[in-house]
Amino acid sequence: MTEEPRTRPGGRSARVRATVHQAVTELVAERGYGNFTVGEVAARAGVADTSIYRRWGNLEALAMEVAVDRLSTESSIPDTGSLDGDLRAYAVQAARDVSGPNGLALLRTILALLDTGTAGMRARDQFLAERANQLQRMLDRARARGEQAPEVIEVVDFILAPMYIRVLFGIGSLTTDYAETLVDRLLQAGANE
Amino acid sequence: MTEEPRTRPGGRSARVRATVHQAVTELVAERGYGNFTVGEVAARAGVADTSIYRRWGNLEALAMEVAVDRLSTESSIPDTGSLDGDLRAYAVQAARDVSGPNGLALLRTILALLDTGTAGMRARDQFLAERANQLQRMLDRARARGEQAPEVIEVVDFILAPMYIRVLFGIGSLTTDYAETLVDRLLQAGANE
Numbered sequence: 135m136t137e138e139p140r141t142r143p144g145g146r147s148a149r150v151r152a153t154v155h156q157a158v159t160e161l162v163a164e165r166g167y168g169n170f171t172v173g174e175v176a177a178r179a180g181v182a183d184t185s186i187y188r189r190w191g192n193l194e195a196l197a198m199e200v201a202v203d204r205l206s207t208e209s210s211i212p213d214t215g216s217l218d219g220d221l222r223a224y225a226v227q228a229a230r231d232v233s234g235p236n237g238l239a240l241l242r243t244i245l246a247l248l249d250t251g252t253a254g255m256r257a258r259d260q261f262l263a264e265r266a267n268q269l270q271r272m273l274d275r276a277r278a279r280g281e282q283a284p285e286v287i288e289v290v291d292f293i294l295a296p297m298y299i300r301v302l303f304g305i306g307s308l309t310t311d312y313a314e315t316l317v318d319r320l321l322q323a324g325a326n327e
Numbered sequence: 328m329t330e331e332p333r334t335r336p337g338g339r340s341a342r343v344r345a346t347v348h349q350a351v352t353e354l355v356a357e358r359g360y361g362n363f364t365v366g367e368v369a370a371r372a373g374v375a376d377t378s379i380y381r382r383w384g385n386l387e388a389l390a391m392e393v394a395v396d397r398l399s400t401e402s403s404i405p406d407t408g409s410l411d412g413d414l415r416a417y418a419v420q421a422a423r424d425v426s427g428p429n430g431l432a433l434l435r436t437i438l439a440l441l442d443t444g445t446a447g448m449r450a451r452d453q454f455l456a457e458r459a460n461q462l463q464r465m466l467d468r469a470r471a472r473g474e475q476a477p478e479v480i481e482v483v484d485f486i487l488a489p490m491y492i493r494v495l496f497g498i499g500s501l502t503t504d505y506a507e508t509l510v511d512r513l514l515q516a517g518a519n520e
Contacts, residue, residue, distance in 0.1 A: 245438065245495055262496060290498070291489040291509075299488035302438055303455060306480070316484075319516055326515055
């Protein structure tokens with residue numbers, strides 16, 4: 135732990151953000167969303183409760199930011215030069231993310247947030263918009279190259295939904311082969327249209 | 328409310344079961360699983376707490392029974408004489424069940440039960456086994472007629488997973504057309520094999 139010079143105010147702010155995010159991630163993994171308080175996040179992160187309230191407003195907004203942030207950084211969108219390559223890299227990465235130690239906790243945080251009314255709905259919409267935008271850019275690149283590309287919602291139906299359901303219900307395991315099979319089905323369905 | 332004659336002990340037992348199930352269903356819909364106690368179920372059903380503990384052991388076991396029971400009765404398996412007909416009737420019914428007032432609550436009960444350790448795992452396994460057995464019988468009938476039928480897990484991937492994810496994340500609506508589209512995709516994938 136090095137002391138950040140006072141001339142770089144963003145440094146401390148970024149550190150607090152990272153520490154608080156980490157505390158939320160740990161508490162979600164240990165107890166599940168809804169089973170901890172802002173006070174417990176603050177205690178674990180070593181910051182004052184008031185710092186969290188001032189910056190994030192409430193636990194829902196904080197949890198939303200953590201979930202969306204994690205999603206954006208962990209599931210970066212591939213750019214391999216072909217739709218086939220992009221979809222395979224994306225599916226394999228998504229399988230890895232969602233079956234990793236934080237994947238189930240993240241999914242369930244998103245679902246738990248839906249119970250929390252308006253803040254939860256905003257969190258869900260932000261999560262979905264983030265996911266959809268990432269995918270849309272990938273599919274747009276394919277179309278710009280002259281490839282026939284599926285819609286975002288088809289990627290959800292064919293690739294993400296089966297993975298998410300398998301993780302949520304604990305069915306089977308998300309192997310690379312399985313991820314490839316899901317991509318094959320999507321591409322095959324497109325070829326049949 | 329008619330008084331059941333003492334010569335039919337099953338009558339009262341069945342009534343208690345129905346009343347307690349109804350109380351759980353209502354509480355799940357109103358508050359979500361995990362936000363009510365055995366005492367509150369008992370109060371709403373008009374029975375003693377001890378009756379619930381004696382019969383079901385704990386809230387997880389009771390919630391599991393309610394979820395599995397509801398699934399079994401509401402999602403009866405069609406028998407139309409063809410795989411195509413069965414799958415379409417099944418998918419349309421599943422879409423209706425899961426997007427109905429209790430569908431989301433049921434799904435989320437199952438997911439919440441996974442947080443409760445061993446009892447939750449048993450609940451999940453029982454839920455999945457029930458779903459899988461129903462489907463297996465339908466697919467077995469198709470094979471017995473000489474039809475080429477998919478595996479249960481393919482029905483989950485192609486039909487149930489997209490519906491469940493759409494309901495859980497609140498994406499789109501589960502129309503009959505959408506249910507039919509999911510069946511088309513499954514049958515098309517089978518035809519391509």
